[in-house]
Amino acid sequence: MCNAIWAFAFVGLFYKNLKGFYLVKTSTEEVPMNACVGIAFVTDDYSFHSAFKLAAECCESAKKSAKEEKNLRNGFAGNWMDYHIAEGSSLQELDMMRERFYVTGEQLSLVCRPYCLDVEATGQWNDYRLLMRRVSSLRKLSLTTDRKSMLIQSYMSGAREFWHRIALLGRTDHDMVEMLGEPLCKDNEGIEHAAWYDAMEVADLVLENRRECRCWV
Numbered sequence: 001m002c003n004a005i006w007a008f009a010f011v012g013l014f015y016k017n018l019k020g021f022y023l024v025k026t027s028t029e030e031v032p033m034n035a036c037v038g039i040a041f042v043t044d045d046y047s048f049h050s051a052f053k054l055a056a057e058c059c060e061s062a063k064k065s066a067k068e069e070k071n072l073r074n075g076f077a078g079n080w081m082d083y084h085i086a087e088g089s090s091l092q093e094l095d096m097m098r099e100r101f102y103v104t105g106e107q108l109s110l111v112c113r114p115y116c117l118d119v120e121a122t123g124q125w126n127d128y129r130l131l132m133r134r135v136s137s138l139r140k141l142s143l144t145t146d147r148k149s150m151l152i153q154s155y156m157s158g159a160r161e162f163w164h165r166i167a168l169l170g171r172t173d174h175d176m177v178e179m180l181g182e183p184l185c186k187d188n189e190g191i192e193h194a195a196w197y198d199a200m201e202v203a204d205l206v207l208e209n210r211r212e213c214r215c216w217v
Contacts, residue, residue, distance in 0.1 A: 004205045007039050008132075011081055015117045018079070032076055036062035039083035041205060046086055057094035058082040062114040065126075070188060073120060081128065082114035085201060104156050110197045112185070125185040125193065134199035135206050137179040148200050155194045159184075 002010065014035065024031040038059025042051045062080035065071055071078060084094060092100075102110040115128040122129060143151075147169065154165040166176060166183065176196075177183065185195040 004041050005207050007041070007083070008202075008206050011037050011039070011117070015079055032073075034066065034077050034079050036066050036077075036079065037081040038062060039081065041083065041085040043086070051086070054084055054086060054094065058084055058114075061094060065114045065116075071116070073118065078120070079117040080114045081117060083202075085205075104158065106158055108155070108159075108184075108192050108194055110155060110194045112187075112193050112195065112198055125187055125195070130181075131198055131202075132206070134180050134196060135203050138199055138203045141176065141179060148203070152197065152200055155197055 014037070018033060018035055021033040022030055023033050036059055038055045038057065038061070040051045040054035040058060042054070059082070061082040063077075065082075066077040066080040071080075084097070098111065104110065112126050112131070115126050115131055116124070117128045121127040124130075138148075150165060151162075151169075154162040162183070169176060180196055180199070183194065183196050185193050187193060
């Protein structure tokens with residue numbers, strides 16, 4: 001349990017200090033230590049039991065991705081994290097919530113979670129560092145809460161509405177595509193994801209000044 005703004009910082013610190021450790025290290029065998037993380041962002045009216053259950057489901061989601069054959073590193077699982085921002089006191093299963101509330105009518109997945117913490121994922125669609133760079137770029141854009149909400153809602157309204165909103169913002173603000181990268185991306189199965197959505201959701205839940213915590217990865 002911690003203040004929300006410390007959650008990602010703690011993950012970064014843990015991962016940073018995990019690198020270089022092994023479960024088994026002999027002259028003939030090396031098994032690197034790995035960890036998966038689940039984070040539940042909840043309000044103070046959320047029960048501890050519900051929050052813990054949600055975090056555990058996020059952790060299981062991260063483990064599932066880490067163990068997928070396509071994500072193995074030399075046959076070993078890597079380091080992954082998943083999170084969820086709880087709204088209200090819903091006790092629905094994580095997979096059910098993702099399918100019901102985070103997939104649009106055009107079958108666009110709003111989230112890119114879980115994210116891989118390992119450097120081998122650099123530049124991939126689910127790279128944790130890419131998420132943090134988008135958060136940093138959003139800070140530089142200084143979008144108002146209303147404008148961020150407008151972008152989030154336009155993702156849900158369909159591709160035509162989304163690009164219309166991007167064009168409108170481009171007339172008065174910085175070029176968002178130039179700063180954040182392409183707003184849509186595809187995973188290894190060809191499923192389309194909203195590349196900016198996660199960053200817009202957590203932009204206010206990350207330490208604003210990196211000097212406050214030297215544990216970003």
